[in-house]
Amino acid sequence: MRNCLVIGKTNVGKTLFVINFAAYLGIKKIRFTLVDSLGRQHFREYTPELARKYLTGGKPHHTRCLQNVTIKFSVGKGQKKLILTDSTGLKDGIHPKEEIRKAMAQTLGALVEADLIMHMVDISQMADLGQENFFTLELIDRQIMDFGRERSSYLLLINKIDLLQSHISREKIKQQFSGIPLFLVSSVTGEGFPEVKSYVWNFV
Ligand SMILES: Nc1nc2c(ncn2[C@@H]2O[C@H](COP(=O)(O)OP(=O)(O)O)[C@@H](O)[C@H]2O)c(=O)[nH]1
Numbered sequence: 001m002r003n004c005l006v007i008g009k010t011n012v013g014k015t016l017f018v019i020n021f022a023a024y025l026g027i028k029k030i031r032f033t034l035v036d037s038l039g040r041q042h043f044r045e046y047t048p049e050l051a052r053k054y055l056t057g058g059k060p061h062h063t064r065c066l067q068n069v070t071i072k073f074s075v076g077k078g079q080k081k082l083i084l085t086d087s088t089g090l091k092d093g094i095h096p097k098e099e100i101r102k103a104m105a106q107t108l109g110a111l112v113e114a115d116l117i118m119h120m121v122d123i124s125q126m127a128d129l130g131q132e133n134f135f136t137l138e139l140i141d142r143q144i145m146d147f148g149r150e151r152s153s154y155l156l157l158i159n160k161i162d163l164l165q166s167h168i169s170r171e172k173i174k175q176q177f178s179g180i181p182l183f184l185v186s187s188v189t190g191e192g193f194p195e196v197k198s199y200v201w202n203f204v
C-alpha cells in the first residue's frame with residue numbers, strides 16, 4: 001500500500017486537509033494511527049466534525065506526531081487503498097522545545113520513507129506583491145521541494161486558495177511554478193480536491 005505524506009510548515013492546513021480530504025473520499029469515521037517519536041502507536045477514531053475540532057487550530061504545533069489514516073476509495077467500479085499521513089509542521093531553525101524538535105525529526109524521517117510527498121504551502125503567507133515572482137518560498141519549503149523533485153513522486157499543494165485576493169490570477173501562480181505538479185486547493189471549501197483525487201488515484 002502506498003504512503004502519501006502531507007508535509008509543510010506549521011499552520012498551512014495539513015491536518016484540516018487530511019481530515020476533509022478523507023471525508024471527501026467517503027470516510028465517515030476517521031481512524032487515526034498516531035505514531036510518536038519513539039515509534040509507539042495509539043489509535044483514535046473521530047467523525048470529521050470532531051477531528052476538525054480537536055486536531056486542527058490556529059496555534060502552531062497542534063500536531064506533534066505522525067497521524068496515519070488508511071483510506072479505501074473508489075473511482076467508477078474500481079477501488080484503491082492508500083495511507084494518508086499527517087505530520088508535525090516544519091520550521092527553519094532549531095525549536096526550543098525538545099518534544100517539537102523530536103517530532104520534526106520524525107517528520108523528516110517520514111519524508112525519506114514516503115511514496116508520495118504532498119508538500120503543502122499557504123498562499124496567504126507566500127504573496128510578496130513587491131516582487132516580479134511574487135510567490136516566494138521560505139528556505140524550508142525550497143528544501144522540501146528540492147528533495148521531493150529529485151524523486152518523481154512529489155506534488156505541491158498550494159492551500160488556502162479561498163483567501164487569494166481577487167486580483168491575483170490562478171494562472172499567474174501556475175506559471176511561476178511551471179513544470180511542478182501543482183494543485184490549488186482549499187482545505188476549507190474542498191476546491192481542488194477532485195483534481196488531487198485523480199492524481200492520487202493514478203499514483204496508488
Ligand atoms: N481560510 C482557510 N483556512 C484554512 C485552510 N486550511 C486550514 N485553515 C486554517 O488554518 C489553521 C491551521 O490549520 P491546521 O490544519 O491545524 O494546520 P497544520 O498545522 O498545517 O496542520 C486552522 O485555523 C485552519 O482552520 C484553508 O484552506 N483556508
Ligand SMILES: [Mg+2]
Binds near residue numbers: 014016055062063089
Ligand atoms: Mg496539524
